[in-house]
Amino acid sequence: SQTIHQWPATLVQPVGSPLSLECTVEGTSNPNLYWYRQAAGRGLQLLFYSVGIGQISSEVPQNLSASRPQDRQFILSSKKLLLSDSGFYLCAWSWTGGLTDTQYFGPGTRLTVL
Amino acid sequence: KQEVTQIPAALSVPEGENLVLNCSFTDSAIYNLQWFRQDPGKGLTSLLLIQSSQREQTSGRLNASLDKSSGRSTLYIAASQPGDSATYLCAVRLFLSGGYNKLIFGAGTRLAVHP
Secondary structure, X not given: OOEEEEEOOEEEEOOOOOEEEEEXXXXXXXXXXXXXXXXXXXXXXEEXXXXXXXXXXXXXXXXXXXXXXXXXXXXXXXXXXXXXXXXXXXXXXXXXXXXXXXXXXXXXXXXXXX | OOOEEEEOOEEEXXXXXXXXXXXXXXXXXXXXXXXXXXXXXXXXXXXXXXEOOOOEEEEOOEEEEEEOOOOEEEEEEOXXXXXXXXXXXXXXXXXXXXXXXXXXXXXXXXXXXXX
């Protein structure tokens, strides 16, 4: 069976510090990978998606970047965090080419920028 | 631009009531629609997925309907239980080139079922 992991679960960082959130998927190969952010009182917003190693597409301009160094690893980064980067970050995966398949979500990372 | 709206934003009901959660979307050109459940501080769990050609899907006490032409979906929860307390998210799926899909989410309905 497939599982998706995210770490850390919770993170408190000062403004201007760097960020690295990691997501890994087990039990499948060549998945589509996604990063979402959920701000307080708002719906989930797609930040990045990836269809393969080194292939990253950004949905919205922002202070964040994403990388996919390995097939089942997806990393969300920032060089300098802003207060507005606070939120709940969710990673998800889906089958490649699965137009009708659901996305499977990880447990999330709660980021607070002070 | 596709926008998804969920009404009400919050709902508090006594145990045993039948509930209807509403979701509306502005662009009917969706591939399918999905309802998720999110417990506080947790990830999302898929509840029901309705293809654009379907009218409804059922799973246990849950029934989701889709009226694509009017841009509406409802999630019906029968005989609500305290364990149903969570945030319910509606999302429409758009097909993108390259063989992957994109979900547009509503802000959710926060449900509290009290004994």
